[in-house]
Amino acid sequence: MDGGERSGDDSSTITRRTALGGTAGLAAAVLIDAGAAVSAAPAPPPGATLLIKPIVNGRVTPVTIDPRTSLLDLLRELLGLTGAKKGCDHGQCGACTVHIDGRRVASCLTLAAKTDGRAVTTIEGLADGDGLHPMQQAFIDHDALQCGYCTPGQIMAAVACIREGKATSRASIREAMSGNICRCGAYVGIVDAIADVAGKGRRV
Amino acid sequence: MRPFTYVRPDSAQAAIEAFAAAGPGARYIAGGTSLYDLMKLDIERPEHLIDVTAIRGLDGIETDGDRLRFEALAPMSAVAINRVVLRDYPVLAESLAKAASQQLRNMATVGGNLLQRTRCLYFRNGAGGVSAGMTYPCNKREPGSGCAAIGGLDRGQAVLGQSRSCTAVSPGDWPVALVALDAYVEILGRQGTRSLPVADLYRLPGGTPHLEFALTPGEIITAIVVPKAAAGRQSTYHKIRDRESYAFALASAAVALDMAGDTVRQARIALGGVATRPWRAVAAEAQLAGKQLTRETAIIAGRAALTGAKAGDHNGFKIELAARTVADALMIAAQRKPA
Ligand SMILES: Cc1cc2nc3c(=O)[nH]c(=O)nc-3n(C[C@H](O)[C@H](O)[C@H](O)COP(=O)(O)OP(=O)(O)OC[C@H]3O[C@@H](n4cnc5c(N)ncnc54)[C@H](O)[C@@H]3O)c2cc1C
Ligand code: FES
Ligand code: FES
Numbered sequence: 192m193d194g195g196e197r198s199g200d201d202s203s204t205i206t207r208r209t210a211l212g213g214t215a216g217l218a219a220a221v222l223i224d225a226g227a228a229v230s231a232a233p234a235p236p237p238g239a240t241l242l243i244k245p246i247v248n249g250r251v252t253p254v255t256i257d258p259r260t261s262l263l264d265l266l267r268e269l270l271g272l273t274g275a276k277k278g279c280d281h282g283q284c285g286a287c288t289v290h291i292d293g294r295r296v297a298s299c300l301t302l303a304a305k306t307d308g309r310a311v312t313t314i315e316g317l318a319d320g321d322g323l324h325p326m327q328q329a330f331i332d333h334d335a336l337q338c339g340y341c342t343p344g345q346i347m348a349a350v351a352c353i354r355e356g357k358a359t360s361r362a363s364i365r366e367a368m369s370g371n372i373c374r375c376g377a378y379v380g381i382v383d384a385i386a387d388v389a390g391k392g393r394r395v
Numbered sequence: 396m397r398p399f400t401y402v403r404p405d406s407a408q409a410a411i412e413a414f415a416a417a418g419p420g421a422r423y424i425a426g427g428t429s430l431y432d433l434m435k436l437d438i439e440r441p442e443h444l445i446d447v448t449a450i451r452g453l454d455g456i457e458t459d460g461d462r463l464r465f466e467a468l469a470p471m472s473a474v475a476i477n478r479v480v481l482r483d484y485p486v487l488a489e490s491l492a493k494a495a496s497q498q499l500r501n502m503a504t505v506g507g508n509l510l511q512r513t514r515c516l517y518f519r520n521g522a523g524g525v526s527a528g529m530t531y532p533c534n535k536r537e538p539g540s541g542c543a544a545i546g547g548l549d550r551g552q553a554v555l556g557q558s559r560s561c562t563a564v565s566p567g568d569w570p571v572a573l574v575a576l577d578a579y580v581e582i583l584g585r586q587g588t589r590s591l592p593v594a595d596l597y598r599l600p601g602g603t604p605h606l607e608f609a610l611t612p613g614e615i616i617t618a619i620v621v622p623k624a625a626a627g628r629q630s631t632y633h634k635i636r637d638r639e640s641y642a643f644a645l646a647s648a649a650v651a652l653d654m655a656g657d658t659v660r661q662a663r664i665a666l667g668g669v670a671t672r673p674w675r676a677v678a679a680e681a682q683l684a685g686k687q688l689t690r691e692t693a694i695i696a697g698r699a700a701l702t703g704a705k706a707g708d709h710n711g712f713k714i715e716l717a718a719r720t721v722a723d724a725l726m727i728a729a730q731r732k733p734a
Contacts, residue, residue, distance in 0.1 A: 241401060258401035258444070261431075281432050282499055294472075294501045300428050301502060304401050305448065348498065355497070369640035370496020 245306035247272070248316030262298035262306055263287045266313060274314035274343045278372070285371030288344035288351075289313045295351035297370075314343035317350065325395060326350050329388045335380035341373045349385045350395050358389035396434050403446040407453065407583055407615055410445050414613045415585060417443035423615065424448075425468065425507035428499050433512060436519060438536055448504070453617060456480075463487075463621040467506025471569070472497060474505055485731065486630035486649050487621070490572035493634045496641050506616040508569045509580070509596060510608055514643055515563035516551065517543040534560045535604040549707040551645075554714055556671035561604030562707065564668060565597060566643050571667035572632050574675050575649040578621040584614040593619070597672035626651040626663060628734045633724035634667070635716060644668030646717035648700075648724035652688075654733060659683045662725070664700055669717045676700035679721065688729050690722070697721035 244253045247270060254269055263280070266272040266289070275298055278286035282300040289298045290312040317324045326346050329335070336342045348371045352358050357367035364385050365378075373381065388395060400417070404410045414421045420442030424430050433439040447453070447468065454468040458479035465474055474480060475491035495503065512518070517531045532541035544552050544562050552562040573593040580596060582589050596609055610616075630651035636642035647667035653660040662683045666674040679700035686692050697718035704714045 239400065258399060259396045259434075280435065282428055282495075285496065285498060288498055295498050296502050297428075297496075297498045300426075300431055300499070302401075302424070302427055302431060302444075302446075304403070305427075305446065307403075351497070366640055367497060370498045 241304050241307075243304060243307040245303075245308070246310045248312060249310075256303050258302070258304055260303040262289070262291075262296075262301040262303045262311070265303040265306075266298065266311075272313050272315050275347075276340055276343060278341070278344075283372070284341070284344075285348060286341050286344040288347040288371065290347060290351065293354070295348055312347075314347060317346065324350070325388050325391075325393055326353075326384065329384035330381070333380045333384040333387060334377075335384040336373075336377050337375035341371060341375075341377075345371050345373065345381055349381070349388075352385060353389050353395050358385050361386060364389075396437070397440050397442070399441050400443045401446065402444075403449040405449050405451055407447075407450050407617060410447055410450060410615060411583065411585055411613060413445045417445065421445060421613070426470075426499075426503040428495070428503045429507065429511035433519075438519065439512075447615065454504075461623050463623065465505050465619045465621075467616045467618060468504050470501055471495070471503045471505055471508060472500035475500065482628075483623075483734070484576070484621070484627040484630060486572045486575065486627065486632045486651055486728075487569075489632035489634075490568040490649060493632060493640075494568040505569065505619060506580075508567055509573075509593065509616065509619070510610075511567055512607070513563040514551075514566045515544060517547065518563055535563060535600075535607075538603070538605045545707065548709065550709040551643075552707055552710050553671045554669050554704040554706050554710060554717075555666070555674055555701070556599050557705070558600045558602065558604070558671075560602050561600035561671065563600070563604065563671060564643075565670060565672045567673070568632065568634060568644060568647060568667055570597070570673040571647060571665045572649040573619065573621065574673040575630075575651055575663045575665035576621050576624065576627070577663075578619055580616050581618040581620060582610065582614050583617045584611060588617075590620070594673065594675060600671050624651065624653075625734045626653040626661065629654060629728045629731045631724050631727045631731070633720055633727060635720050646713055646720045648717070648721040650721070650724040650728045652725070652728045654688070654729065657687045657689075659686055659688050662696070664696070664721060664725075666700060666717055666721070669701075669704070669713050676721070678702045683725075688725060690726065693722040693725040694718065696725060 240255045242255050275289050276286040278284035280299045282297045287298040288295050292310050326349050352367040358364050364382050402413050404413050422441035424444045424446050453466045455466045456477050457464040471491045475488050481488045518533050518535050531543040534542050553564045578593045579590050632649050634644045634647040644667050646669050649665045651663040662680050664676040664679050679696040682699040683696045700721045701714050701718050
């Protein structure tokens with residue numbers, strides 16, 4: 192996908208490096224300009240950009256996007272949040288899993304435009320400052336990873352799995368986690384970690 | 396990906412007007428899990444996207460009265476855990492819960508699911524995208540170009556309803572369950588509303604496999620309606636996949652039984668994973684009516700469901716697999732408590 196880094200106003204073109212280098216808030220602020228509002232009429236001109244205001248990890252984050260941008264590319268390329276990973280870019284692997292309004296989704300198949308006004312939570316927003324989230328700690332304790340590429344997606348899915356009330360047995364956990372593929376085959380540890388957190392009955 | 400314009404109207408009427416105003420190249424998008432995926436592969440090339448997910452009051456689930464009514468924007472995951480659906484229509488709940496992953500079911504709508512496009516490898520691969528070294532012919536993608544699946548790697552292709560132009564499988568699970576329960580869709584267009592049996596939403600490929608759905612451009616599916624039936628309690632969606640979960644069906648069967656003791660008053664049977672559209676197995680239903688349900692009568696019915704099936708080079712196994720899937724589904728449904 193190209194064009195995702197450009198704003199609609201040629202004078203405020205921003206390079207990928209600027210976006211990645213700055214903090215998310217800074218990068219986004221540069222981009223606030225004449226983006227077309229997301230509404231029915233009148234029809235926007237072809238190629239028009241959109242101004243959206245997702246609430247990313249608790250912060251309202253205005254950003255101007257090319258309509259083609261996926262939520263995953265918005266997070267990684269525009270906001271510098273590289274926790275969510277691109278495995279397949281087609282909804283098949285789960286590496287890009289984030290939460291929208293508390294529900295897990297594949298960010299690669301989510302148009303970023305859809306997140307206007309909605310709460311997006313990524314792995315970066317899970318920890319409480321320097322304190323790890325219990326699921327992050329459990330993944331470490333149970334050796335639930337090898338290369339770690341699938342891990343942010345696994346952890347976001349794992350937290351949702353418990354919140355959905357599906358961590359009731361190993362079989363149920365496996366079924367609920369089937370959308371997250373681990374090339375390294377750390378599945379046994381992953382199920383252990385989830386069962387551990389669920390078993391302790393902690394709120395996640 | 397090609398550029399497109401994007402609007403998100405908040406009423407169905409406004410969406411229809413936006414579609415008409417946008418002209419050719421306009422498409423609705425709901426969850427996007429089928430359409431956006433195919434746009435990335437340069438197979439779908441809309442110029443104008445009209446996002447229907449901000450339409451207000453189009454995601455309800457109604458279970459009162461003599462029907463179930465699922466509005467088009469209800470997420471698959473919400474319908475799958477509805478209490479009435481789980482208790483009285485396991486076939487519906489299971490067809491959703493066994494489809495895709497929880498991430499995708501949270502995004503995908505029950506309306507969009509009906510209109511997802513095939514997973515045929517030759518349709519999906521070879522559109523000339525960056526990863527494809529060459530372009531495979533596909534009559535669905537490029538009318539008149541030919542079909543590379545016929546005589547090719549056809550392990551996943553259909554054994555029922557295929558034509559000389561196309562053997563692509565209709566991929567959805569939910570539509571198979573809906574067809575078994577005689578569901579229909581409510582449709583809104585510029586001319587007003589109409590309804591259509593889900594079974595009639597799907598066209599056989601014939602010589603025009605690119606024409607898949609009996610919808611006029613600009614029409615919106617607003618709801619899916621399932622007439623209530625006592626048979627819903629003794630029902631199941633049985634799905635056989637290459638792996639235990641998170642895969643499309645190699646063969647699947649939606650079954651709902653109206654029984655008097657061991658005797659079948661009426662069976663409803665539909666097949667998935669093996670046909671070019673959700674496939675109601677009328678011959679198998681007739682075969683079972685008035686009979687005792689046993690392992691033997693179940694497999695006879697299963698074989699009847701595959702009447703007329705024709706295999707290609709590598710998918711012959713699907714005929715026996717589907718027959719046994721139907722038989723197993725019948726036995727599973729019969730063990731469930733009647734209403
Ligand atoms: C990795 C993966 C695995 C999957 N596995 C399965 C599986 O096992 N079983 C299964 O059944 N499915 C599976 N799916 C498919 C998924 O269920 C569908 O893509 C999804 O249901 C489509 O719904 P959507 O809302 O995302 O539709 P969209 O992609 O938004 O739309 C699909 C089509 O419907 C049209 N449309 C949408 N809503 C309306 C409406 N209300 N009125 C008129 N037109 C409309 C759009 O224009 C588009 O043409 C899988 C998908 C992926 C990516
Ligand atoms: S990158 Fe989104 S599911 Fe693989
Ligand atoms: S830890 Fe390597 S892919 Fe899962």
